Amino acid sequence: MFIQELLERLGKDKVSQNENELYRHSHDESFHPPVEPEVVCFPTGREDIEVIMKVAREQKVPVTPFGAGSGLEGQAIPIQKGISINFENMNNVIKFSPEDLMITVQPGITRLQLNKFVNRHGLMFPIDPGADATIGGMVATNASGTTAVRYGSMRDQLLDLEVVLANGTVIHTGSLAKKSSSGYHLNGLFAGSEGTLGLITEVTLRLHGIPEHTIAARCTFNTPKECAEAAQAILLSGIPVMRMELVDAESIAQVNAYGDYNLPVAHSLFFEFAGLKTSVEEEAKLVEQLMRELDCDNWDVASGSKERMELWKARHEMSYAYQHVKGMANTGADVCVPISKLPELIVYARELIDEAGLTGGVLGHVGDGNFHTIVLYDPKVEGEFEKAEYTNEALAIRAIGVGGTCTGEHGVGLGKRKFQEREHGAAVSFMKQMKQIFDPERLLNPGKIFLED
Known part of the structure; x- marks a missing residue:
């Protein structure tokens, strides 16, 4: 009944029950099981959104927003079915x-x-x-x-x-x-x-x-801990880096095989400096000096736009290098901790993956204490998924224990709901009260962030 009402109020071009569209909106890039909505709406403006919400209220139908489907924690999965709203035509x-x-x-x-x-x-x-x-x-x-x-x-x-x-x-x-x-x-x-x-x-x-001038650089260390300590040293020095990324040796090997790169297979830090040309060049020299004092290897600078793009293209393809291993699925953690705790947590993350006996990597935006793990598992092998998930859970719990968070940027969605009480304590009840005030009938993306009472 509500689908017919949507068709009448929005028009056939904005409402779809096409099987391909229902499947497309049943999942994101996470490992969480897909759930197909009953209908997908394609609004073009606020007025369409108001119509959709009016129908949803009248018919008590849940509504789940959908962007590009690139989420990693299941936020766009309509676990109670209902209406999926795709915003791709609202792009002006x-x-x-x-x-x-x-x-x-x-x-x-x-x-x-x-x-x-x-x-x-x-x-x-x-x-x-x-x-x-x-x-x-x-x-x-x-x-x-x-x-x-x-x-x-x-x-x-x-x-x-x-x-x-x-x-x-x-x-x-x-x-x-x-x-x-x-x-x-x-x-x-x-x-x-x-x-x-x-x-x-x-x-x-x-x-x-847009900064006047940009330089990218990369160096390697013998251990992930040394990488994290080097990143911490740069932050304490006050050098205003634009980007600072850690990638462990396992991930470098993975992306080399995936993209036919020839990066040194070692625990690496990637940098980018941006600003006025003279300032940027001086900042890059200061970081090089600091890294060499900390015994880095393979210092390499890319100042040309083509070389910079190639370097960062490799960094951005790290996760895809794991995702495209034939026959394997992947999961991963996304924690953020105080900078002083970063070396300890990165070592712990690497130990968890190794102890599980699975293939995986540690990488992330260490400049703000945020890093990720990617762990591969064979869904056909009993127990491998549980081992992979244990690494995520143990890392999240350790991160919270040192004053950090279970997610630095991926969000809570479905996967991080179980950590909310541990991280926020009594504040969770206030968050639930906010949800009750804004959405008393629980129509908006139900089941996300909090476990249902």
């Missing part, structure tokens, strides 16, 4: 103010589409999670990525959000001002809420100038 630029370093876009525009639009004006949007995710999806998970050491996460880039709430109310969470001391920080509340509090229909973002 609403307002562009280069003089104010800001832009307002619909949530379905992707990171690369946005940068293609603003780059020709000498501006850039810096958050880079690797995948070409939608801006709405990146807000929903508070994504960050390789540039977080300098620019922070999505939460730090938000000026204002337009949000349709479950009861149909449309609110704005901020303003066009660069800062405000007025009222509660609603931008921060909705960033990372994973579609459980409202549906984002517009996003106003900070933009940044």
Whole structure:
């Protein structure tokens, strides 16, 4: 009945029960089991979202937002079926103010589409999670990525959000001002809420100038611990790196085989420096000096655009190198810890994978204490999935124990729900109360973030 009502109110071109579309919207890039929605809607503007939510309220139908499907924790899986909302047709630029370093876009525009639009004006949007995710999806998970050491996460880039709430109310969470001391920080509340509090229909973002000059570099160490300690030394020195990534030797070997690269098979740090040419060159020299004092090997600098792109292309392909091993599935952790605890946790992560007897790697954005594991398992071999999942669980518990978090950027979704009480304690009850206020009938992405009471 609700599907017929959607067809009548939105039109046949915006509502689909096509088998291929239902399957496409049943999963993301995580290992969580797929669940097909009953229908997929393709809105083009806020008015369509309001119609969908009106039908959902009247018929008590759950609604799950879907961006690019690149999530890693099952946020887009409609576990209670119902309506899946695909935002791909809401990908327009609403307002562009280069003089104010800001832009307002619909949530379905992707990171690369946005940068293609603003780059020709000498501006850039810096958050880079690797995948070409939608801006709405990146807000929903508070994504960050390789540039977080300098620019922070999505939460730090938000000026204002337009949000349709479950009861149909449309609110704005901020303003066009660069800062405000007025009222509660609603931008921060909705960033990372994973579609459980409202549906984002517009996003106003900070933009940044494209740096004049960029240099990339790479070096290696004998152990992952030495890599982490070297990263910590750079941060303590105050050198403003643009990116700083750790990749262990196992992952280097994996990506060499996948992409026909010839990187030294050793525990590696990747760097990028960006800014004024003279400053960048000096920063790169200072880091080289510091790394050599710490006994690094294979220091290599890429200042040309082609060489830089090749170096970072290899880094971005690390996860795909594991995902495309024939016959194998993969899972992984995504923790963030205080910088002083980073060496300890990276060593522990490597030990967990080795003790499980599985193939896997440790890599991540060590400049802000965030790193990942990727662990391969054969779904046909009894017990391998459980071993892989144990590495994730043990690492998350250790991260929380040293004052960190079970997820630095992938979000909670389905996979990290079990850690919420351990990480947040009594605060979880207040989060659940917020959910009750915003969505008392639990129509918005039900079953995500919290285990059902």
